[in-house]
Amino acid sequence: MNDNVVQSHRVAFRSFGIPLAHVRTTAAAIKELDGIRWRLRGRCSSDESGAWFKDPRTPAARTARSVCASCPVRARCLSAALLYGEEYGIWGGLDPEQRAALDRRLQRGETLRAVVTSALALRVMEDLDEAV
Numbered sequence: 671m672n673d674n675v676v677q678s679h680r681v682a683f684r685s686f687g688i689p690l691a692h693v694r695t696t697a698a699a700i701k702e703l704d705g706i707r708w709r710l711r712g713r714c715s716s717d718e719s720g721a722w723f724k725d726p727r728t729p730a731a732r733t734a735r736s737v738c739a740s741c742p743v744r745a746r747c748l749s750a751a752l753l754y755g756e757e758y759g760i761w762g763g764l765d766p767e768q769r770a771a772l773d774r775r776l777q778r779g780e781t782l783r784a785v786v787t788s789a790l791a792l793r794v795m796e797d798l799d800e801a802v
């Protein structure tokens with residue numbers, strides 16, 4: 671991936687497409703997630719390293735995940751990535767493979783809120799396990 675691609679995929683300035691039809695959520699949630707405000711509050715908003723779009727197994731990506739763990743907009747970030755079917759990068763601390771598993775739950779009819787809430791609760795426990 672060259673630098674231009676990395677820049678165009680920065681979380682803060684990624685332009686989203688059309689919400690996936692199978693994702694069950696509210697119009698208010700879509701309006702919020704489509705906006706730029708939450709992204710400017712993200713802990714990666716001024717990142718220039720591209721770490722969030724490196725191979726998820728690299729040390730840089732692990733660092734990115736640890737930043738996500740304390741990000742104040744983590745739930746919105748993961749929600750947006752799922753809603754818009756982001757294929758690349760770490761969003762809300764989860765890589766594409768992890769999000770694909772969540773998308774399968776969305777395709778089975780679970781709501782976006784339920785999927786994100788349970789996924790982040792699990793991630794928080796895993797983050798704590800790594801920290802202690």
Ligand code: SF4
Binds near residue numbers: 709722741744748762
């Ligand atoms: S959760 Fe991670 S990827 Fe999302 S805005 Fe926060 S730091 Fe960036």
